Amino acid sequence: MMLRRSLGATLIALLLTALCARADQAAASPTAPAKATQELTKKVNDGLDLRFANGIAAIVEDTPITVDDIRREIAPLIPQLQRESHNEQEFDQKLQALQDEVIQNLIDRVLIVKAFKKKKDDSDEVRKVPASYIDNRIEEIQNDQFDGDRSKFLAYLRSRGMTMKDYRKEVEDDIIYNYMLGQQRKSASIVSPVKIEQYYNENKDRFYQEDAVKMGMIQINRDPGETDQQLIDRGNELIARFKAGTSFEDLAKTYSQDAHRLRGGDWGWQKRTDLKKEFATPLFALKKGQVTDPIITPEGCFILYVEDRKYAGIQPIDDVRDQIEHILAQQMSQRSRERWLERLRRDGYVKHY
Incomplete structure (x- = not known):
């Protein structure tokens, strides 16, 4: 399955752990825990169907966020979520938070793609991803996730009820999404020496070393x-x-x-x-x-x-300058991204169900 790249840091960490665990168990025969996970997945799916009876969680501009979209993002995370929950109530609470985060990420993804394609004025052309980029990305996915077997890849598309045209659009949107996030990070990654020294002086205890x-x-x-x-x-x-x-x-x-x-x-x-x-x-x-x-x-x-x-002692600033720059760049990038997303959400049309 092609993994969307619209998940937040928390979801990515969960997803990587879940996928690693699933890979380790791939050769094993079904066990009681596996059966329990299947039953839990069914319960989660039934809950989504009940929460969104019409099969739609939100409309973003003219794009629906469907229950299937949410289910596809959440499914690989359920075993990890189960392991991290001490009881059913805690699981349900974490699941609700995860669903809400996934829905918001899917909404943001649509808004970001729309922002890329939006004309600045009537003289501008709609920006598009070159077809060769999409072709290369699909080839990478086919090789990495389907062992280069095109029949497996096409079977996957059929299982999702997708045409190749549908899938190319999904891949194009993924490319746009990651490009836009990358541009956003670049615009907020310059850290001045003054800010580095200020952070060092205010957080010296963090740089104590044994x-x-x-x-x-x-x-x-x-x-x-x-x-x-x-x-x-x-x-x-x-x-x-x-x-x-x-x-x-x-x-x-x-x-x-x-x-x-x-x-x-x-x-x-x-x-x-x-x-x-x-x-x-x-x-x-x-x-x-x-x-x-x-x-x-x-x-x-x-x-x-x-x-x-x-x-032992506080490390000199020259020894930790790169570390501080990385910390500050991440903070600046996160704040800039949140402001950017808030603006997109404010200016876009979003209807929740």
């Missing part, structure tokens, strides 16, 4: 009957090579016996609280570029390396 080490590790597994001293001797041989100039990364790739060997022993940034005490204490006593003495455990010998360090 002690952290960019850690490398070599693990040497204990052979049967091997003593602690023998392990220490093996570890010291590698430490001697490191001090003689061999890079820690090369030593780890050659001698380490854990899953991080292929990455040169790189374990990324680790906080003190992320590690066992027998690792954290010697590691955080080191400076950048140093290695620990061999650390012996029942499993074997470990050599830890400090590739880089971050000390």
Whole structure:
């Protein structure tokens, strides 16, 4: 099924989770939980039919928002919604909110597409998406969602009662919708240095960081009957090579016996609280570029390396400038989008049922 891109951030997160779960279960035979989900889906569909007895939730300009439109958006989300609800009452409340959000998103989608196509004056031509763009997008959908099998794709269209002409219009509207949202984001994405500094000064606590080490590790597994001293001797041989100039990364790739060997022993940034005490204490006593003495455990010998360090405290503004810019750009984009949508809703014709 082609997924509309008109869902809000909350719906997208739900949808991705639901689709991943559904993919994991695709090969499984029907189970009791699957049957329960089917029954719940039927209940949801019956509820929609009861709520919108004439099959229409809203009219936007001259476009109806139908119960089938809503059902198609909500159906993949029901299992996730069920898992997140502790009882039937909570499920019903979340479902009502989800239905309302889906309806509003579908309305906004129609208004946005209309805004793209609207003439500014009599001399303007109606803007259209080039046919080649639509052809390419349909080909992508056919390959990605139907394994390139055109017969499956056409069967999907028949199941929705759609002609190819209908589907091309739907794809065109999706392209327009995403283009318009992209243009809106661009227009609100410029953040001034003054605003970045102001945000930093007002939110310094957000940029506090604990002690952290960019850690490398070599693990040497204990052979049967091997003593602690023998392990220490093996570890010291590698430490001697490191001090003689061999890079820690090369030593780890050659001698380490854990899953991080292929990455040169790189374990990324680790906080003190992320590690066992027998690792954290010697590691955080080191400076950048140093290695620990061999650390012996029942499993074997470990050599830890400090590739880089971050000390506890408020991070300098230069270290978080990009992060702040991203936060502010998102906030500005969201506010700009809401104002834009409010204007479209105010100027457009919308009738709810």
